Amino acid sequence: MTATATTTKHDFEPKLVAFVCTWCTYAGADLAGTSRMQYPSNVRVVKFPCTGRIDPVFILRAFQKGADGVLVSGCHPGDCHYMAGNFHARRRFAAFRQLLDFVGVDLKRLQFSWVSAAEGGKWVEVVTELTERVREMGPMREFIDLDASEHWSAELADAELKAAYHSL
Amino acid sequence: MTQGQQTESTPLVDPACYAAATAAIRAEAVRLLEAGEVTAVVGYRAGRRAGSAMPEVATTAEAAAQLIFTPGCQNNLALFLSKAKREALPKGKVAVVVKGCDLRALAGLIGESQLKRDEVHVIGVACPGVYGAGADLAKPLAAESLARKCRECKVHLPEGTDVVAGTLPPLPDLAPLEAEELARLEAMTPQERWAFWTEQFARCIRCLACRQVCPFCFCTQCLCDRNRPQAVDTSPRPAGNTAWHIVRAMHLAGRCAGCAECERVCPMDIPLNLLNRKMAQELFELYGFETTMQPQEQGALTSYRDGDDQSFIK
Ligand code: SF4
Ligand code: SF4
Ligand code: SF4
Numbered sequence: 001m002t003a004t005a006t007t008t009k010h011d012f013e014p015k016l017v018a019f020v021c022t023w024c025t026y027a028g029a030d031l032a033g034t035s036r037m038q039y040p041s042n043v044r045v046v047k048f049p050c051t052g053r054i055d056p057v058f059i060l061r062a063f064q065k066g067a068d069g070v071l072v073s074g075c076h077p078g079d080c081h082y083m084a085g086n087f088h089a090r091r092r093f094a095a096f097r098q099l100l101d102f103v104g105v106d107l108k109r110l111q112f113s114w115v116s117a118a119e120g121g122k123w124v125e126v127v128t129e130l131t132e133r134v135r136e137m138g139p140m141r142e143f144i145d146l147d148a149s150e151h152w153s154a155e156l157a158d159a160e161l162k163a164a165y166h167s168l
Numbered sequence: 169m170t171q172g173q174q175t176e177s178t179p180l181v182d183p184a185c186y187a188a189a190t191a192a193i194r195a196e197a198v199r200l201l202e203a204g205e206v207t208a209v210v211g212y213r214a215g216r217r218a219g220s221a222m223p224e225v226a227t228t229a230e231a232a233a234q235l236i237f238t239p240g241c242q243n244n245l246a247l248f249l250s251k252a253k254r255e256a257l258p259k260g261k262v263a264v265v266v267k268g269c270d271l272r273a274l275a276g277l278i279g280e281s282q283l284k285r286d287e288v289h290v291i292g293v294a295c296p297g298v299y300g301a302g303a304d305l306a307k308p309l310a311a312e313s314l315a316r317k318c319r320e321c322k323v324h325l326p327e328g329t330d331v332v333a334g335t336l337p338p339l340p341d342l343a344p345l346e347a348e349e350l351a352r353l354e355a356m357t358p359q360e361r362w363a364f365w366t367e368q369f370a371r372c373i374r375c376l377a378c379r380q381v382c383p384f385c386f387c388t389q390c391l392c393d394r395n396r397p398q399a400v401d402t403s404p405r406p407a408g409n410t411a412w413h414i415v416r417a418m419h420l421a422g423r424c425a426g427c428a429e430c431e432r433v434c435p436m437d438i439p440l441n442l443l444n445r446k447m448a449q450e451l452f453e454l455y456g457f458e459t460t461m462q463p464q465e466q467g468a469l470t471s472y473r474d475g476d477d478q479s480f481i482k
Contacts, residue, residue, distance in 0.1 A: 056418055057391065057399045060411055077474070087472035090481065091455070095421050095469060097480060098450040102353070102443070103414060104362025113482035126482055142362060147407040149370070 014068035014134040016043040018127070019054045020115075021086075024075035027117035032124050039124040040131040043071065050074065052085025056096040059110065063143045069109045069134035071126065076114040086114075105142065109134060174340045179308040181296045181337045189237040189293050189334030193265055196291055196331055197232035200263050206289050207260040210245050211235040219305030223248070227258055235265070237333065239309035242298045244427040246273035250282045250386035263289035265333075267298070268323025271461045273383040273425035275328075278463035280423070282386065285463065292326030294334040301432045311342050317428040317441065320344045327461050350442055350449075366406065369413050371436040374404035378416070378430035378440055384423045391415065413443065421447035422468030425459050 020026045026047050032039065048054050051074030062070050072093065080086040093112055101107055113126045134140075197209040213224035213234050221240040225248075226232040245264050248257060266274055271292060278285055297318035299305060304313060311319070319342040326332055353361055379385040379392075392400040392412055400415055401408030424444045431441040451457045454477055457468035 055399075057411075057415055060414055061399060064407060064411065077478070084472065087474075087476070088469075090476055090478055091469055091472050094454055094477060094480065095447065095450060096418060099414060099417055099421070099443075099447060101358065102361065102446045103365050103410075104358045104360070106358055111482065112480060143407065143410075146366065146410055149406045 010135060012135060012138060014042050014131060014139070015066060016069045016071060016127070016131060016134065017062040017067045018043050018045045018071040018073060019051075019058055019062075020045055020047060020072075021051050021054075021074035021081075022047050022049055023081040024079060024117050025073040025113075025115040025123065028115040028119045028123045031117065032120035035120050037120055037124045039127050042131045043127050050080065050082050050085035051089035052080075052082065054089060056092060059096070063105070063109075063140060064147065066140075066144065068137075068140045069111070069130055071111045071113065071130055073113045073115045073123075073126065076116055079116060106137070108137060109140060174311070176312040177310050180310055180314060181339065183308060185294075185296060185334060185337045186238050189295075190235070192331075192333035193235050193237055193291060193293065194233050196333065197226060197235055197263065198229045200289060201226070201229050201232050205261065206263045207258040209235065209263040209265070209291075210248055210257070211265040211291075212237065212241040212243070212245075214238075215240065217305065219299075225257060237265070237293050237295075239297065239299050239313075240305060241267070242315070242429075242432060244270040244273055244381075244383060244425075244429045246270045246277060246425075246427075247381060247383045247429075249274060249277055249288060250383060252386055252388060254283065261287055261289060263291055265291045265293060266326060266329070267293055267295040268321065268326045268461065269317065269425060269427045271326045271329065272323065272459050273427055275461055275463045276423055276425055276459055277383060279465065279467065280384075290326075290329040290331075292329030292332045294325050294332055294336040295321075296324065296337060296339055297321065301434075301437075311340070314342070315428065315432070316346045317426060320347060323461060346441065346445065349439070350445055353442065354446075365413075366410070368438050369409040370406045372404060372409040372413070372438055373436060374402070374409065374412065375435060377433040377435065381429045381433045382420070383425070383427075384420055385416075391419075413438075413440075416440075417443040417447055420444060422451050422457060422470075423459070424448060 029045060054072055059070050074086050077086060097107055111130045115123045193211060200206045200209060209226045209232055211224055211226060212221040214236055215222040219240050221236060221238055223243050223245055226235060246266060277283055297314045299309060299313050300315035325336050392415055400411040428441040431439060434440060451468040455468050
């Protein structure tokens with residue numbers, strides 16, 4: 001991966017995970033690299049055969065394991081190597097976004113894009129924009145805090161419960 | 169909201185309508201078994217606690233004559249008709265007693281090729297409503313003891329069944345408590361919603377009763393039980409619970425029949441049906457998709473159109 005363009009030091013460097021399809025976006029990112037385009041090195045790219053293979057649970061897992069932002073990218077509609085993988089993914093991610101929003105996850109941390117093998121420039125643009133946005137937002141605390149929090153336990157409200165608990 | 173003198177505690181309907189449905193179910197079940205048209209009738213019989221009911225697989229005319237329909241008949245019996253669970257039933261064609269909401273689940277199972285329509289004889293029931301979780305079964309069914317889903321039910325009268333047992337009495341209009349709660353959550357900020365759901369999910373003990381009771385949770389290997397690789401932490405702690413609930417809602421999106429069984433059986437009173445309803449609502453708004461009482465060839469998330477919304481994609 002290329003080095004960041006400037007040597008500006010930021011207080012917070014977000015960790016981004018990009019789930020990309022191998023046919024379009026991965027090739028696009030590769031093109032950006034071989035063309036020596038500069039973009040933030042905050043992104044970790046994970047390659048899949050198709051956006052249709054990117055299970056929403058991967059996005060969840062990335063956040064739970066400490067990602068501050070997630071990018072999902074694949075072929076433009078009509079360009080899918082497997083014909084319809086990205087069409088199915090489009091519906092699935094539309095639904096998943098609504099679910100995350102309903103649970104209270106800030107959708108600004110999650111970006112979807114279509115980046116073709118020829119669009120090295122667009123890849124740079126998308127990654128740069130997401131990195132800057134997430135840097136502004138600061139670290140994703142929600143899932144980290146969740147991981148550190150313990151299981152709810154009921155108040156030992158009445159005497160009977162208390163006695164039972166203390167007799168253990 | 170109230171009609172005439174209807175209050176939250178006045179009996180909802182004349183109990184005679186349940187008695188009529190019971191008689192019709194018994195007559196049909198006895199006829200089917202005696203004629204050898206089916207090998208079993210999956211229905212309800214009285215439970216041990218007065219006013220309660222439990223699932224029954226009747227294989228003889230005597231057992232069929234004991235079937236009932238009461239406000240205690242909460243179970244969604246479509247549960248027993250998925251491929252794997254059907255193996256526990258006698259071989260051959262079976263009959264099943266379904267309420268409107270259960271019929272949506274049955275239609276969904278047919279749509280997902282879990283069974284064929286002609287492998288089952290469907291006895292629909294005209295259903296005024298059933299008790300909610302924790303209701304006092306000693307009192308007659310009233311608005312206060314009615315399941316939340318029944319307050320907003322649009323499928324009191326099943327369609328497309330082989331027979332319909334009973335007739336529907338006039339029903340009062342009731343405040344849509346669940347829709348109101350959903351709207352309340354939607355009006356919150358994401359931070360407030362996160363706080364709400366974190367508190368709810370933290371209580372989950374991962375008994376997985378919600379999964380066990382759902383007709384659509386028929387996978388032989390649940391993603392949430394797998395550990396190589398592990399997608400969802402299996403211990404009942406806030407992080408894994410949150411992942412479980414998000415995955416469950418996602419896997420049921422576009423399939424859930426809204427029978428609210430998952431919510432009813434939850435020992436920790438987690439409002440699971442709010443998640444189900446939210447997903448159903450979004451899929452309707454995005455793709456005009458709804459689960460119906462007729463089997464559909466394709467679900468909301470198993471099909472696509474060229475012009476689907478992609479305003480969220482760069
Ligand atoms: S939702 Fe409708 S069909 Fe289902 S139990 Fe309630 S009243 Fe009956
Ligand atoms: S039934 Fe309730 S407590 Fe049990 S796993 Fe489901 S949500 Fe959690
Ligand atoms: S998710 Fe709940 S409401 Fe939906 S079909 Fe399953 S048990 Fe019924």
